[in-house]
Amino acid sequence: MSIVNLVSGGLDSTLVGLLLKEEGISTYPLFIDYGQRAAKREWNACLKVHNKYELSQPKQVDLSGFGKLIISGLTSESMDINAAAFTPGRNFIFILVGAAYAYQVGAHAVSIGLLSERYSLFPDQKKSFLESAEQSIRYALDKEIKVATPLFEFSKADILILAKQRGITDTYSCHEGEEKPCGHCISCLEFSTVKQNSK
Numbered sequence: 001m002s003i004v005n006l007v008s009g010g011l012d013s014t015l016v017g018l019l020l021k022e023e024g025i026s027t028y029p030l031f032i033d034y035g036q037r038a039a040k041r042e043w044n045a046c047l048k049v050h051n052k053y054e055l056s057q058p059k060q061v062d063l064s065g066f067g068k069l070i071i072s073g074l075t076s077e078s079m080d081i082n083a084a085a086f087t088p089g090r091n092f093i094f095i096l097v098g099a100a101y102a103y104q105v106g107a108h109a110v111s112i113g114l115l116s117e118r119y120s121l122f123p124d125q126k127k128s129f130l131e132s133a134e135q136s137i138r139y140a141l142d143k144e145i146k147v148a149t150p151l152f153e154f155s156k157a158d159i160l161i162l163a164k165q166r167g168i169t170d171t172y173s174c175h176e177g178e179e180k181p182c183g184h185c186i187s188c189l190e191f192s193t194v195k196q197n198s199k
Contacts, residue, residue, distance in 0.1 A: 012151060
């Protein structure tokens, strides 16, 4: 059994990698540069955590042209990083590329680190989308490749607990892509809100 794990160098996908390792599942980590502002920082963090936790070495695919065509707050400094955070088609592209890679390497699934639908902000984070994406893959590839969401029952607070139990550090999750997290993008605010509520 093996899975293509979509990775970003962030806490969620790093946790997924460790959970799969604990289950004895072989992984093919795949980092997608879709033209996001934080691509370089994310990739460097990705390499660092995979080495640190002895996870399989990730491969990177360059789809940066997507972010030049599909402008959002995550791909361009000209747009508000929060108000324009939705990047149309992003997760669909992720899953399709991951499934195509799974087809090539003989993996049975592609894994994406989405959290509970209760906290979703965008349509491509919901169960209905994931089910439709899985069906589209079946039609497109004529092969059953599952879309796995190991964290789909968890909140960010749950993720922080699981990550702390495993001593996960050195991840990077800020959308701005600067050395220090900005503190105001959706990802940074998500972490700070959870930490404040846990005090």
